[in-house]
Amino acid sequence: MANPLIHLLKPEPAHQLALWALRHGLGPRQQLDDPALRTRLLGRxxxxxxGLAAGAEKKAEALPGWRAMGFGMVEAGTVTLKARKGNPAPRLWRVPGQGVxxxxxxxxxxxxxxxxxxRAFHQHKARDELLLGASLASPDGDLGEFGELAERCAPWVDYLTLNASCPNVFHACENDPARTAKRQLEAVVRRAQEKPVLLKLGPSTDSAAIRLMVDAAMEAGAAGIVATNTLPWDKRELIGDNGFEWPRHEQQPVGGYSGAALLxxxxxxxxxxxxxxxxxxPIIGVGGVQSGADAVRLLDAGANAIQLYTGLIYRGASLLKEIADAIVQHRG
Ligand SMILES: Cc1cc2nc3c(=O)[nH]c(=O)nc-3n(C[C@H](O)[C@H](O)[C@H](O)COP(=O)(O)O)c2cc1C
Known part of the structure; x- marks a missing residue:
């Protein structure tokens, strides 16, 4: 993930290798703890x-490694109730313009x-230094599953996120996404044992549509918003022509875009x-942060904190240091 040599591998094996290194204490280490970086969020x-965006640490298996790399927050998951194989490979493509x-x-x-x-991480000394979230999804939109996920994760994390915007699974009631999200959030909030619950939105430039989703989230008792998830093919006009062929499976365009063009x-x-x-x-901004200036711009736009994933694939841990330096300079 940090090492240019890792780019010789296909992206999914490269990520597995990076996770292996992080699990074994072989990842990069840096302290990004200048007093100017301190941030109050979700009561901590x-x-x-x-922050590390959801999807990079799906199994919560290398949490001390991510903290050692410098992250102040990790959103683990997205976790589902049952084990899933996911889609057939290939299912992760690097695309031009620092995207995947x-x-x-x-x-x-x-x-x-x-x-x-x-639970194992709960005993670790790094636990106190990390704001830890769990991202939850039920691929079939099953409210009981959402409740059970919330109940089982809540004791071990600082917040829960409802991932109702993953473009890679079927979403029930897509014709009324705000109503669907509201019902799912209510199911999570009810069993979250007072832990804050956030809603992760999909990308949109439609103010009215954003407003509907945010209203639904607040009515359901959500504590805040995470924006944004990856961009599906049917919204590709929002990132303009980025000069790449959208990946296909059996002739159909598949997947969601993340990277610089989301910023x-x-x-x-x-x-x-x-x-x-x-x-x-609280608003957590995620999507397209690939430099210190990007992070400062997103914080200035209204985010309390930022998350990233694709930038880490291209820039490695040096991106975190650049962001930390830019924030210190901006706040100083
Ligand atoms: C390989 C990959 C897997 C992802 N998996 C998840 C996921 O499980 N849950 C989720 O909410 N977002 C997931 N995301 C979306 C990211 O959390 C983030 O919203 C998106 O990538 C935009 O940020 P970025 O441009 O910094 O990557 C995934 C992204 C990538 C690239």
């Missing part, structure tokens, strides 16, 4: 507002081993959500 004091398209389809070992890993959308959404929610509701 973060050493810095730089992923069609993973929520693979994972299921909630049992995820919670075992969360404008992410900043727009952070600013819309901030206008709507006022100063006190």
């Amino acid at each position: 004091n973060l050493v810095n507002p730089i 398209v992923n069609w993973m389809g929520l693979p994972g070992d299921g909630i049992g081993s995820f919670v075992t890993n969360l 404008d959308i992410t900043c727009f959404m952070a600013s819309e959500c901030r206008d709507q929610l006022g100063p006190d509701v």
Whole structure:
């Protein structure tokens, strides 16, 4: 993930190798804890507002390694109740312009081993230094499954995120996504044992549509918003012509785009959500952050903290240091 040699591998084996290194204490180490980076979020004091986005640490298996790399926050998952193979390979493609398209389809070992890993991390000294979230999904939109996921994860994490925007699984009631998200959030909030619950939105530049989703989230008792998830093929006009052929499976375009071209959308959404929610509701900005200037721009647009994934694939851990330095300079 950090090493240019890793790019000689296909992206999914490269990620597995990086996770193996992190699990074995062989990942990069850096302290990004300048006092100017401290951030209050979701009732906790973060050493810095730089987060690992959902999907990079699906199984919660290398949490001390991510903390050692410098992250102040990690969103583990997305976890599903049962183990899933996900979609057939290939399902992760690097695309030009520092992007990737992923069609993973929520693979994972299921909630049992995820919670075992969360419990083990609870004993670790790094636990106190990390704001830890769990991202939850039920591929069939089953409310009972959402409730069970929330109940089993809540004791071990600081917050829960409802991933109702993954483009790689079927979503029930897509014709009324706000109503669907509201019901699913209610199911999670009810069994979250007072832990804050966030809603992760998909990319949009439609103010009215964003407003509907945010209203639904607040009515359901959500504590905040994460924006944004990857961009599906049918919304590709939002990132313009990025000069790449969209990956296909059996002739059909598949997957969701993440990377540099998302940043404008992410900043727009952070600013819309901030206008709507006022100063006190937490907003985590994610999508297209690949430099220190990008992170500062997203924080200025209204995000309390940022997350990243694709930038890490292209830039490695040096990106975190660059972001930390830029925030220190900006706040100083
Ligand atoms: C390979 C891959 C897998 C992902 N899996 C998840 C996931 O399981 N849950 C989720 O909410 N987002 C997932 N995402 C989306 C990221 O969390 C993030 O929203 C998106 O990649 C935009 O940020 P970025 O441009 O910094 O990568 C995934 C992204 C990638 C690239």
